[in-house]
Amino acid sequence: MLTVGLLGALVEARRSLELSKPKTQVQWVDLAAPHGPVDLALRLLGDETPAPPSIDPGLVATWDHIPDHGAVDRMLQQALVNAYGFVVGYTDAMHQVCRWIQVLAHPMTQTTNVRALLVGPTGVGKDLVARTVARLGRRASQPFVAINCATLPRELIVAELFGAEAGAYTGLARRRPGLFQAAADGVLFLDEVSELPLELQPVLLRVLDEHAFRPLGSTTQIAFHAQIISATNRELASLIEGGAMRADLYYRLAHVVVPLPSLAERADDLDLLVRYLWRQVDDSDPPEDIIAEVARRAWPGNIRQLRGVIERAVLLRKTVGSTSSLLDEIKAAPAAQPVPSGTLSELRQRFERDVLVSIVQRCGGNIRDIARELGITQRSVYNLLKRHRIAPGK
Numbered sequence: 001m002l003t004v005g006l007l008g009a010l011v012e013a014r015r016s017l018e019l020s021k022p023k024t025q026v027q028w029v030d031l032a033a034p035h036g037p038v039d040l041a042l043r044l045l046g047d048e049t050p051a052p053p054s055i056d057p058g059l060v061a062t063w064d065h066i067p068d069h070g071a072v073d074r075m076l077q078q079a080l081v082n083a084y085g086f087v088v089g090y091t092d093a094m095h096q097v098c099r100w101i102q103v104l105a106h107p108m109t110q111t112t113n114v115r116a117l118l119v120g121p122t123g124v125g126k127d128l129v130a131r132t133v134a135r136l137g138r139r140a141s142q143p144f145v146a147i148n149c150a151t152l153p154r155e156l157i158v159a160e161l162f163g164a165e166a167g168a169y170t171g172l173a174r175r176r177p178g179l180f181q182a183a184a185d186g187v188l189f190l191d192e193v194s195e196l197p198l199e200l201q202p203v204l205l206r207v208l209d210e211h212a213f214r215p216l217g218s219t220t221q222i223a224f225h226a227q228i229i230s231a232t233n234r235e236l237a238s239l240i241e242g243g244a245m246r247a248d249l250y251y252r253l254a255h256v257v258v259p260l261p262s263l264a265e266r267a268d269d270l271d272l273l274v275r276y277l278w279r280q281v282d283d284s285d286p287p288e289d290i291i292a293e294v295a296r297r298a299w300p301g302n303i304r305q306l307r308g309v310i311e312r313a314v315l316l317r318k319t320v321g322s323t324s325s326l327l328d329e330i331k332a333a334p335a336a337q338p339v340p341s342g343t344l345s346e347l348r349q350r351f352e353r354d355v356l357v358s359i360v361q362r363c364g365g366n367i368r369d370i371a372r373e374l375g376i377t378q379r380s381v382y383n384l385l386k387r388h389r390i391a392p393g394k
Helices: 010-019 069-084 092-105 107-111 126-136 154-162 179-183 201-210 236-241 247-253 263-281 288-296 302-319 324-332 344-362 367-374 378-388
Strands: 002-004 025-029 041-045 116-119 144-148 187-191 227-232 256-259
Touching: 092 107, 092 126, 092 256, 092 263, 116 126, 126 144, 126 187, 126 227, 144 179, 154 179, 154 201, 179 187, 201 247, 236 247, 263 288, 263 302, 288 302, 344 367, 344 378, 367 378
Parallel strands: 116 227, 116 256, 144 187, 187 227
Antiparallel strands: 002 041, 025 041
8 A cells, every 4th residue: 555645755656646557546535644734645555455444445436437537636736735835746856845844844843943944046936835834833823924025125124023112213103013023923934035134134133042122212122932934046155255144144044944946947847737727717627738838948937937827828718718829928938948967066156157257258357347246245256256267357
């Protein structure tokens, strides 16, 4: 018997479905997950394996009697959505994301306030991962407060985060609670944490160390117990080296670093993603030509971009009865490129060098212009050029 928990053996389950014997039986049962509410789990019972006595024979369906095999895919995917709140997929990369969600939602993790940093390009669903951790953990009944650090008003950022007493600044007639206080004992999600102004970083560092904050204009400390999950789409090591982010703040925020894959890294999930996103807005199945073209294209905006395309396709189909114009738009998009080989460190070094060479050429080797364009100090530019063996004049 193969039991598929919604974290455990998703890839193996998929293969078993595809390679199953004609009489393989499919059983849906309720299971209690150890670290969070999981609504369904799939059990595949080989025809030579007797069903355990605890399973009601009336609930067992034979695989070749199911008229729509795609329904099994949809049922499995819905179970994952119910459990994790977002599309998981079949790739190893997303399997690892699920495992990290389990770790971060574990009672011990949440009790000890282990902080996680989610890293990945724009549009991969970092906010969904944070919300899922909050929903599955012991803090599910507490507030989930999301802060986009890139959009905080610079002149009021302290008051926005930590609150302010009446009269702390012009026009404030009554006490204003901040977002840290609003999070209470729940989860505080700091999105785009790399965009925090440098002058605010020591303040946040002190809050993390003392587990307390002081509203603007107040002399009283307020205890802070929320779990912090941060996210960024930037390479923080470069920001630290360039002086745009404090290393000690990074270490406080990144007890655990969770990489989230781009669509380019999970191309095998595209078919599943298209079907899922389509059925989020329509009861029908997506046209096969849409699925085929999506699989051939690159999606630099990741799931966010793909979702927008799918929603437009459904709208066109409902209003004008055709998706041909959108199909032409998809065909005009850049074709997907093969994922380059090499270790993650090698790929990062290669990318960094290519970008640096391009900027050096564009700036004519002028160190001051290179530093300004990269947003780092001139000393850091010299260090980068030396590391990659690039002459400024080339």
